[in-house]
Amino acid sequence: MSDRHPRVSVVLTSLVALLLSLVPLPHWAAIGRPAFLVLAVLYWSMMLPRAGGMTLGFGAGLALDAFHGSVLGEHALALSFVTYLAIRLNLLVRAKPLFEQSLFVFAALMAYEFLLWVIDGWSGYPLSTPTRWVHTLTGALIWPLVVGILGRFHATR
């Protein structure tokens, strides 16, 4: 149980997730693209809350802000909040079957998108489409896949 090894995989997988959420996709595919980075941060916050911690959520949010060109701090705040939820409830959610975990992830993604939506409105960007909520559903659907893949990057206790 070396202390540095999980950190390396946390950072690497988060980087890959960031790339996945940036790769250009055709319009129809981009609508349903899950928020890979948010899913990765959720996973690490629940399974290894000490490896990434709040700093991972905040840093990932800042990276999303930088790449999406949004108001600086918008994604950082939303992702920090979701990370906090996941870290606080990790013992509760971790023991549940995958289906219930997916439900929790769905709720967390809804909270994340809701915060973004509110901040968008406050910061003078009141335009919105219903399609922005699609990724919360696809994200919850691929959660078992996320668990399956990211589970290989750390020793399960």
Added chain:
Amino acid sequence: MAMFGSDLNRPLYDRGPSPGLRFTLYAIISIVLMYYDRHGQLVQRIHYALDAATYPVQVAVGSPSVAWTWLEGALQSRDALQARNRELQARLSELELKTMRQQALEQENIQLRGLRASLPPLIKHWQFAQIISVETDPLRQRVVIDKGAHDGVVANQAVVDGNGILGQVARVGPWSAEVILVTDPEDAIPVQVTRNALRSVALGGGSDGDLLLPYLASNTDIRPGDLLVSSGLGGVFPAGFPVARVIGAPSGDKDQPGLVRARPVADVARDREVILLQFDPSNPAAPAPNPPIALAPAPHPAAAASSRVSTR
């Protein structure tokens, strides 16, 4: 508060402050950043630095499609290339014929206006830029180009392609810049119908790739096929650059009778290369810089200087 971390009741969080404290800290940082994003110089500098940091990743993420385009080009057959070459030759001679006529028209114009000397060319400087990343969010029609402050790109610079106006520079990074396309819902461009000189404003329609003209009465004389050109107001584009072609009549939409749709003449979806324009302010057709409408808050020193010598 840091004592919380070493509390015996919380063996899981035995290092540093508790997640709750950290969350509060990060939330405050985020809110301060958001508050100063539009106003503070410091956050703009952070943005500038972040643009520099994200540039290599954007290039890397875009590289597969660039490689694919290159491969397609490399594997094109000789016949296809020759056909393309012939096509371009034909287009070139067509354009040459047109410019011949244009020089005569310019001379005529000078005589009619009673000018002593001919005017300086409107476009002082132009440079090509490659699109390195495209924002696919339906509500953010933006592209990132591979030219930035180091190449002399300034905020609010006009961006065109071979057919017409594509957008304007929204934010400048050191080596890259973000271009807001005319189809972005946050973008508005003052236009004029060439047929009857009717003026209006075209708003971006988002992901469907159209422009909307909502500020028209339902009995306005505007027909499908009308060409919209920039009207020269707003301080970004000079008058007379093609913007879009009207595709719907005012009464075409049942819910919003006055709403007219127009399709951009620039190939917004398929462009890989764009042209950045800089106008000579001593030409009367150059756009008069008009900071209140400008998109990015900080006026570049060069833009401020040009506003003083503008003759419009």
